[in-house]
Amino acid sequence: MNVTAIDHVNIRIPISGADQALEFYSNVLGFEPEQFDEFKNGTRTLFSFRLGENNVLHIRPSADFKSPSNTNYDHFALIVDIPISDVKKHLSDLDIPILREGNPLGATGRGPAVYVTDPFGYIIEIKQSSKLS
Numbered sequence: 001m002n003v004t005a006i007d008h009v010n011i012r013i014p015i016s017g018a019d020q021a022l023e024f025y026s027n028v029l030g031f032e033p034e035q036f037d038e039f040k041n042g043t044r045t046l047f048s049f050r051l052g053e054n055n056v057l058h059i060r061p062s063a064d065f066k067s068p069s070n071t072n073y074d075h076f077a078l079i080v081d082i083p084i085s086d087v088k089k090h091l092s093d094l095d096i097p098i099l100r101e102g103n104p105l106g107a108t109g110r111g112p113a114v115y116v117t118d119p120f121g122y123i124i125e126i127k128q129s130s131k132l133s
Helices: 018-028 036-040 084-093
Strands: 008-014 032-034 047-052 055-062 076-080 100-102 113-117 123-128
Touching (some): 008 018, 018 032, 018 036, 018 047, 018 055, 036 047, 084 123
Parallel strands (some): 076 123
Antiparallel strands (some): 100 113, 113 123
């Protein structure tokens, strides 16, 4: 087996959370929604956000959603190609609180990062590309 990348991540949200997800992932984080109209009209059970050319985040509204806790989930990390200072300003302008900051080690090395929580309790690490360091 020769795995080359993560294709997608699938998270659950409350059944009534689709519009909140659209607001956060599209308007705050800037991801392009996909299949949202099909989800809204009932022809799909999930919708997605395009994270890049080869990656998507699937959002599956679920009646049995349970908010993530520190016993079953930690976070997922996203790399940005702008300075972390610009990310912090963007989040501040939108009144999105930063949980913490760090310089974590990941697949692309160390880089400055901030951590935020989405409307459903998922922690998201937003990490500056090592190419900017």
